[in-house]
Amino acid sequence: MQKLNKFNQFLLEKYPTIWNTKIVWMLLAAFVFHIIFFIIGYLSHIDPVSLQKYSVKDDYFKNGVIFIHLIISILLIVGWLLMMLKNNAFKNFYPTSKGKLFGQFVQYFIIIFSCTTFYFSYMTGFRMFINNKYPDHEMAKNIDIINRTAPFLSQNIESYTLENRLFPKPFYDLYCETDIAEIDQNKKFFVYYNRVYQYNSLYAKKSYQKDKRGNFIPPNPEYSQKIKPAYTTEEEKYETFYYKKDVVDLSSYIKTTEPSFYNFSEVFYDYDFKGYDDGVGAVESHNYYDKDSPDYILKNKKAIINQKTAELLNSKNQAELEKLFEDFLSISKTYRVKNNLDAKKWVSMIYSKDNPNFEIRYFIKDYAGKTRTDEDAYYEETVAVDSAVASSDYGNANYTRDSIKIREFNPEINQQIAPDKYAKNNMTEYYYLSDSMKDLLKSVDSVKKEDFFSDNIHIYLWVAFFLSTFIFSFRITGLRSLLFSVISAGVLTLTITLITVFYGMTFRGEEKYFVSYFILFIGLIILLIPLLKMNMLNKMVSSIFVNISMNGFVLFVLLIFAIIRIHQNAACQTMNAYTDSYPYKNCSDIFEDLGFMLSYIILITGFVFMYFYTTILQKWKAMPE
The missing domain is CATH 1.20.190 (Delta-Endotoxin; domain 1)
Structure with missing residues (x-):
């Protein structure tokens, strides 16, 4: 002490x-x-x-x-x-x-x-x-095991259909057309229930020209001939349009059109923390590789998963697969992920003499217990309702047309089981969360x-x-002065609000300019009075101006930046109106340009102001009571 x-x-x-x-x-x-x-x-x-x-x-x-x-x-x-x-x-x-x-x-x-x-x-x-x-080297090893095991979880039948396949290389290079209306019936195609697949080679053309709305114009002669691109990829200065060229027959590679382990090509999780597949670990909103918006980095990763899965299946080495499953379940146990899987029984469900093409014959639940939780059930019901509404919105004529047309590709569709029913009928008691x-x-x-x-x-x-x-x-000023300052600031705010409302009701339009400059004018008066007219005021009155100045200066600086932003947006809108473009297209302002730096700039300005304002505080204190 x-x-x-x-x-x-x-x-x-x-x-x-x-x-x-x-x-x-x-x-x-x-x-x-x-x-x-x-x-x-x-x-x-x-x-x-x-x-x-x-x-x-x-x-x-x-x-x-x-x-x-x-x-x-x-x-x-x-x-x-x-x-x-x-x-x-x-x-x-x-x-x-x-x-x-x-x-x-x-x-x-x-x-x-x-x-x-x-x-x-x-x-x-x-x-x-x-x-x-969870050190990086250990996580990298575990994630590799998880990604190589994920294809065998078979929890979603849509992950095993033919359009997902990316290995061998022809599947990677070719474009898989799945739109019934775009299928050439005179050339080789493949059918699974109500799904039709046709593989096409592509040729690419770049466009550097934009229309008035800022969209890239498709190249000619395809544009004039109304040929739709298979998909496009847009860069900053150009957009690449990919068009179908020739239909390629891949019958030598496709042994079955049923859902198969050979078709799985999803990345369960990416260690680089990119937004893949189900949005797991997603930083960005784009999810998995889609034929209309391809992400080639992700496509390469998916192709590797597809290749490793195919090689593991082709080796028919059950001991190697069992070791992979054991490592996966060991990781799951360490991370306390709920499941009831057994490595040996899991392998036995995959390898079967009457299933040489490794078609999906079983499904593992992604939930524990007999039924899903109330939340999951609600989600499934919502998705089902949304799908029904979407089908209704699609139009009865189109729906009837496609229903009739699918029978041209698959006359036996009425004797086959729909994918969702097939998955439900083959659901096991095994689960993995x-x-x-x-x-x-x-x-x-x-x-x-x-x-x-x-x-x-x-x-x-x-x-x-x-x-x-x-x-x-x-x-500096004491409790009494501070309370009067708070009350004065409140009354001032109320007065400005009422004047603004009156202005808006009277003149209508451009209220933001009036409010901004009116507050700027009031702020300048409050800041200048202690600098120029302090000795002419009562000490209590001057303390109100001093307190409001100290506590509100940073907001005054923020107002100046806001006024600059208003004029930037107005100038940009005028320019876009002149060029017949969208009102806010390519309109950047000082807030977006500076970002978080604006916060630091205003904060530093506040400290600099407080340093120089201490001279005013000394003069105020020297005033007679």
């Missing part, structure tokens, strides 16, 4: 501003709680099941930790204010320089920031645990790679800045 008193005495004598703000003790207290939150973050997801959910990085806000955070932050700040407000050098006319005043404000900011940013310590602990528990595995892998990657600091730091910076300016205003 004596050492603490000596240290306090040392600070009082040598560094009175630091002693007055209690920053040393507050930073020590904040450091202790940061350590505690780091430990909480490290221990929060020891159980792998806790990672089997969407957006696990938001658990801080969902599991109640944020409320503990808020309580501790409030207690620390209130306790700090009680200690600090016992002594106010400026209020008691002690000698105070401009630098000391600004130094106090900066210390307020540091104290509040350190007492409100426990989230970052929590996430740092969380990330350290994930990096230690693949979504849980995907969620876990996504959670691990998101915690490792997502920038939680940059996305959230602005909130805490601005909370600390505004609280600092508010407390600084209280320390």
Whole structure:
């Protein structure tokens, strides 16, 4: 205790501003709680099941930790204010320089920031645990095993139909046409129930010309002859149009048109954290390779999966397949993914003497128990209803036409089982919660790679800045002046709102210009009065202008940027109207150009303003009471 008193005495004598703000003790207290939150973050997801959910990085806000955070932050700040407000050098006319005043404000900011940013310590602990528990080299090895095993889960019949096949190479290079209306009946095609497949070679043409709406114009003579492209790929300066050329007969490769393991080519999960397949680990909205919008990076990855699956099937090495399944189930056990699979029985369901083409003869449930949960059942019912509505919207004439036309390709369709019924009839009692595995892998990657600091730091910076300016205003002008300032700001806001409403009802149109410049004019008056006319005003009245200026200057700067943005958008709209383009096409503004940098620019401007404004505060304090 004596050492603490000596240290306090040392600070009082040598560094009175630091002693007055209690920053040393507050930073020590904040450091202790940061350590505690780091430990909480490290221990929060020891159980792998806790990672089997969407957006696990938001658990801080969902599991109640944020409320503990808020309580501790409030207690620390209130306790700090009680200690600090016992002594106010400026209020008691002690000698105070401009630098000391600004130094106090900066210390307020540091104290509040350190007492409100426990989230970052929590996430740092969380990330350290994930990096230690799920190292990259181990995850890469496990994800490879998972991706090579996923083709044998057979949970969705649509993943095993013929249009998915990408190996051998002819399947990769050719375009698979599945639209009945586009099939050439005079050339080789393949049929499965109501699905028709025809493989075509392609030729490509690039277009660099755009129409008035900014869309690339298809090349000629195809455009003039109304030949539809199979698909297109758009770059920044051009768009490539792919057109069907010749039909290619792949009968030598296609032994069956039934759903088969040979056709599976989906990537269960990509370690590079790209948005593939079911959107698992998705950063972007585009999902899997589609003939109308191909992603060749993903297509290559899918082709590799397809090749590895085919080679494993062709080897007919049941021991190798069983070892793969055992490794997969061992990983699932480590990650606590629910399933009731057995490696040997699983292999026996795949290899059968009467099934040389490895057609899908069984299906594994993606849910535990006899039926799905209420949520899953609701989802399936919703999808079924939406599909029915879509079919109805498609038009009875088209629906009837295609129903008749499919019989031309498959006369025996009435004697065959529909794919969905076939899957239901061959569903086993085995289950594997693949979504849980995907969620876990996504959670691990998101915690490792997502920038939680940059996305959230602005909130805490601005909370600390505004609280600092508010407390600084209280320390300088006192409670009475601050209360009058708050009331005056409220009345001013209400007055501006009423004038704006009246303007909108009277003149109608361009209210944003009137509001922006009216607030800018009022703001300039509030800022200039303490600079030019302070001695002509009562000290209480001038304190109102001082307080509003300190607390509202950053908002004034933001208003200036907003006015610039309004004029940029107006100029862009005028230009697009002149060129007969869309109103906001290619319209960038200062907010989009600067992004998060705008927040830092305004924050720095706020600190610079506070530094120079301390001179005004000294002049205000020197005024007679």
